[in-house]
């Protein structure tokens with residue numbers, strides 16, 4: 001039983017800010033390569049590991065991980081809103097399998113997902129309901145964070161389930177930045193209004209959503225112009241992590257600590273947890289080969305921007 005993987009940075013700024021034309025062309029080419037990889041594999045099932053940016057999960061109840069039995073896009077930054085095509089019974093079986101392996105994972109029968117989950121589905125599969133998809137939320141913004149070994153174990157547990165599905169061709173997706181430090185409020189430093197949003201800011205008014213998004217868009221423009229105060233991207237850190245993921249031996253990742261990750265690569269570098277889970281899942285089907293790998297630090301997108309495809313060795 002083989003598996004396939006796409007890990008990609010996402011950025012809500014893809015449609016709002018423009019890097020130099022040659023950089024934009026590179027990113028488009030990397031997406032096209034990944035799309036062709038997916039089309040060739042022709043998945044019958046997708047497992048999407050994605051973070052959330054205080055659109056679906058809040059501090060009123062923040063799990064480290066959550067498997068969606070039903071899910072809908074919230075439609076932030078112009079991404080698709082509405083239901084994903086979640087195979088509910090299969091998602092329930094997956095959650096049971098994971099629970100039996102000593103991993104305590106939340107479930108949701110009404111998961112709300114944002115651009116973190118939706119953007120890869122739109123880019124790779126042409127929409128949020130084109131291929132049956134089990135969404136797995138991996139917290140990448142809210143402290144406290146689990147140890148990285150736990151993320152790897154979750155990926156392995158999910159992968160071991162997927163390898164039992166003889167009749168499926170399963171694509172695992174990891175979505176999120178490598179190094180990046182976008183202006184997502186953090187509880188410890190948030191003001192009162194931000195804390196209200198972080199606590200339970202579901203379903204904001206259009207005006208509130210616009211204001212929040214405009215702040216991120218403006219920060220991207222300032223970052224590109226060299227006038228933003230956010231932490232810089234870290235291409236060395238990003239490329240070293242990509243090298244480890246490609247190597248097939250994820251054990252060095254267990255030693256990474258959340259504090260050091262934030263210091264080296266910014267507060268949203270925790271989104272790489274989705275890549276670790278996806279690669280750990282892929283590895284359960286045996287040795288794998290990276291088919292394509294793109295990387296460029298792109299300040300206009302506020303992201304160390306990577307796109308990787310990989311597949312179980314034939």
Ligand SMILES: O=C(O)CCc1cccc(O)c1O
Pocket residue numbers: 010011012013053176177180182183184212213216268271301302303
């Ligand atoms: O909170 C938001 O609105 C999105 C912030 C954001 C910006 C760039 C790249 C990202 O991965 C990201 O999450």
Ligand SMILES: [Fe+2]
Pocket residue numbers: 010051053116176177268271
């Ligand atoms: Fe993100």
